[in-house]
Amino acid sequence: DAMVIQNPRYQVTQFGKPVTLSCSQTLNHNVMYWYQQKSSQAPKLLFHYYDKDFNNEADTPDNFQSRRPNTSFCFLDIRSPGLGDAAMYLCATETGTQETQYFGPGTRLLVL
Amino acid sequence: GQNIDQPTEMTATEGAIVQINCTYQTSGFNGLFWYQQHAGEAPTFLSYNVLDGLEEKGRFSSFLSRSKGYSYLLLKELQMKDSASYLCAVRRSNDYKLSFGAGTTVTVRA
Numbered sequence: 001d002a003m004v005i006q007n008p009r010y011q012v013t014q015f016g017k018p019v020t021l022s023c024s025q026t027l028n029h030n031v032m033y034w035y036q037q038k039s040s041q042a043p044k045l046l047f048h049y050y051d052k053d054f055n056n057e058a059d060t061p062d063n064f065q066s067r068r069p070n071t072s073f074c075f076l077d078i079r080s081p082g083l084g085d086a087a088m089y090l091c092a093t094e095t096g097t098q099e100t101q102y103f104g105p106g107t108r109l110l111v112l
Numbered sequence: 113g114q115n116i117d118q119p120t121e122m123t124a125t126e127g128a129i130v131q132i133n134c135t136y137q138t139s140g141f142n143g144l145f146w147y148q149q150h151a152g153e154a155p156t157f158l159s160y161n162v163l164d165g166l167e168e169k170g171r172f173s174s175f176l177s178r179s180k181g182y183s184y185l186l187l188k189e190l191q192m193k194d195s196a197s198y199l200c201a202v203r204r205s206n207d208y209k210l211s212f213g214a215g216t217t218v219t220v221r222a
Contacts (some may be wrong), residue, residue, distance in 0.1 A: 040217075
């Protein structure tokens with residue numbers, strides 16, 4: 001039973017063409033995270049929500065935006081993807097009580 | 113700042129034991145996690161240590177020494193399916209976020 005779902009699993013976009021990645025969860029967790037992970041590198045936190053409170057990492061480019069319309073869903077919008085934005089994008093959720101984070105399967109983004 | 117170091121690669125034989133070390137320097141500490149990540153897939157939770165000592169879970173054990181900023185993940189009776197990347201992650205006490213290491217790729221050979 002999938003708990004954190006990401007769609008699509010693979011996304012191909014063109015340089016500069018906006019793209020939206022989605023994440024949904026059935027765990028009713030308060031906290032949702034978006035990470036960017038490039039090959040053989042650590043996941044890099046982009047932003048997170050505690051309920052509806054949005055928290056942006058200081059080094060997250062303005063090109064990346066996020067929306068969380070309700071507890072279950074969270075979106076990552078890349079306004080003008082560049083070649084350097086090609087990566088795996090991971091969504092994770094957490095109860096907010098300092099337990100482990102549960103990751104979705106990730107969306108692999110390719111920018112042509 | 114945060115600095116988490118772990119070896120890039122390790123190779124071991126099926127049935128053997130492998131120990132993956134992780135050293136960390138973080139601005140505050142509130143627990144250390146180990147995740148397993150198969151190629152192209154999401155990280156999955158393996159273990160959590162917040163107090164010093166050894167936590168054992170079947171074939172996998174994790175150890176923590178807070179005073180030394182050191183942890184290891186021990187994989188026993190290695191199986192081919194254990195070939196994966198193993199990520200060390202530290203939860204910071206100031207903001208409760210996770211800082212990840214780059215991962216150790218373990219290759220299990222027959």
